[in-house]
Amino acid sequence: MLLGLLEPYERGLAGLVSSIGGWLIDRRKRNVLIANAAFDRILNIVATRTHTDVTDVRFLMPQELEYYVAEPQEYRDRLDSRKKSFLVYQGEFPLIEPLVADVVARTGYTELKYNILEMSDPFIAEGTGAYDALDYLDRQLNLFSGPSPSRSGILQGVATYFEESEAVIVGSVAIIRDPKTERLRSGDILVASSTTPDFMDAIRRCRAMVVDYGGLASHAAIASRELRKPCIVGTRHASHVLRDGDKVRLNLHQGTVEIVEETQIRDANQSRT
Numbered sequence: 001m002l003l004g005l006l007e008p009y010e011r012g013l014a015g016l017v018s019s020i021g022g023w024l025i026d027r028r029k030r031n032v033l034i035a036n037a038a039f040d041r042i043l044n045i046v047a048t049r050t051h052t053d054v055t056d057v058r059f060l061m062p063q064e065l066e067y068y069v070a071e072p073q074e075y076r077d078r079l080d081s082r083k084k085s086f087l088v089y090q091g092e093f094p095l096i097e098p099l100v101a102d103v104v105a106r107t108g109y110t111e112l113k114y115n116i117l118e119m120s121d122p123f124i125a126e127g128t129g130a131y132d133a134l135d136y137l138d139r140q141l142n143l144f145s146g147p148s149p150s151r152s153g154i155l156q157g158v159a160t161y162f163e164e165s166e167a168v169i170v171g172s173v174a175i176i177r178d179p180k181t182e183r184l185r186s187g188d189i190l191v192a193s194s195t196t197p198d199f200m201d202a203i204r205r206c207r208a209m210v211v212d213y214g215g216l217a218s219h220a221a222i223a224s225r226e227l228r229k230p231c232i233v234g235t236r237h238a239s240h241v242l243r244d245g246d247k248v249r250l251n252l253h254q255g256t257v258e259i260v261e262e263t264q265i266r267d268a269n270q271s272r273t
Contacts (some may be wrong), residue, residue, distance in 0.1 A: 010053065027064045061084060079129035087134055090122040136215075150241075155257040159212070159237035160221035161251035166230055169208050170260065173246040175239055176202055191249060193239045195220040203229060208250055210257055232257060 039062075046065055047054040050072040057080040060068055060075070068075050125133040175182030175191050178199045184190060192199065192207035194213045203223050204207065208230040211220045215234060224231030233253055242248065245263030250256070 009248060021125045039205065058081075059083065061088070061122065063121075078126055081184075084127055085130040087130035087245055088122050089125075089133065089137065091119055092116070151259060151262070153241075155210075155235045155238050155241065156230040157255045157257065158215070158237075159252040160218075160231045161224040161228065162230040163228070165254045166208075169230055169250040170247065171207050171250075173210075173242045173244060173248055173263075174206070175242065175244045177239070189250070191242050192220075193240050195223065196229060199223075203227060208232075208251065210242075210248075212236055212239050224242040 008073070030230060042065070043057045044240050046052075046060075047057045047071055050057075050074060051114050055145045056079050057068075059079050059187045063207070105247055110208070125132070134241065169189070171187065171189040172185075173191050174182075174188040176182050176184060176193065176199065179196075180200050184202055184206060187207045187221055188205075189210060190199070190202055191210045192212070194211050195203065195209070199219075200223065204219075204227060206229065209220055209224060210232050212235055213233070214220050218233055220231055230252055232250060232252065235257060238257060242257075242259070246259050247261035247263075249258045249260050251258075
């Protein structure tokens with residue numbers, strides 16, 4: 001499609017590059033070079049038609065080019081913001097809180113399912129909004145993890161589900177790293193870096209969940225609401241700071257996890273029956 005937008009001479013030049021590239025590099029790299037050259041030419045055409053510097057045009061997303069050519073003045077302030085900071089997020093699920101909030105507003109937390117959370121378009125944040133979005137992604141994915149807190153400290157996360165009658169829970173920790181081989185006792189507090197469908201048996205038997213990574217649209221969060229299990233996500237370090245057998249206090253109102261009694265067991269990977 002991109003080559004079809006070029007002039008005949010430019011298409012011929014791209015073909016020449018393609019034939020020469022075949023002697024030097026593999027097909028995949030050759031196709032990337034061709035696409036990049038064609039797209040770069042298109043950006044220069046857009047810059048010329050809109051009387052814009054091509055370096056500014058490079059801050060546009062491919063799907064924005066058509067709109068930019070029609071109304072370039074609408075993007076002037078946005079491009080200035082993007083020069084300062086620019087974040088594009090595309091994933092299977094919308095980890096960015098405003099995107100999740102849009103879905104929640106339509107469906108409610110109790111109806112939140114994976115099939116209605118799939119992202120079809122990228123999320124764009126500009127200027128200070130890019131830093132806010134990056135900070136939120138960091139809290140969900142632990143992108144820029146700092147040093148782990150001490151065992152005497154309080155772990156902070158976000159509660160995704162709890163009943164008012166269970167706003168504060170005290171129980172024993174079961175660290176689960178491999179749900180296929182490790183077990184927990186019914187009523188233990190499941191602690192993991194994150195959860196997947198393999199954890200469902202353990203989730204059904206646990207009293208509550210605490211996970212390092214994830215947000216309101218994570219597997220742990222959705223499973224907690226579906227099964228009505230109290231859950232705190234985004235603690236970053238819980239599975240590394242806590243030990244198997246620790247007694248902890250969960251304050252779901254505050255999203256905190258605190259050790260109230262340390263275990264004498266030092267092997268955090270000890271299996272449970």
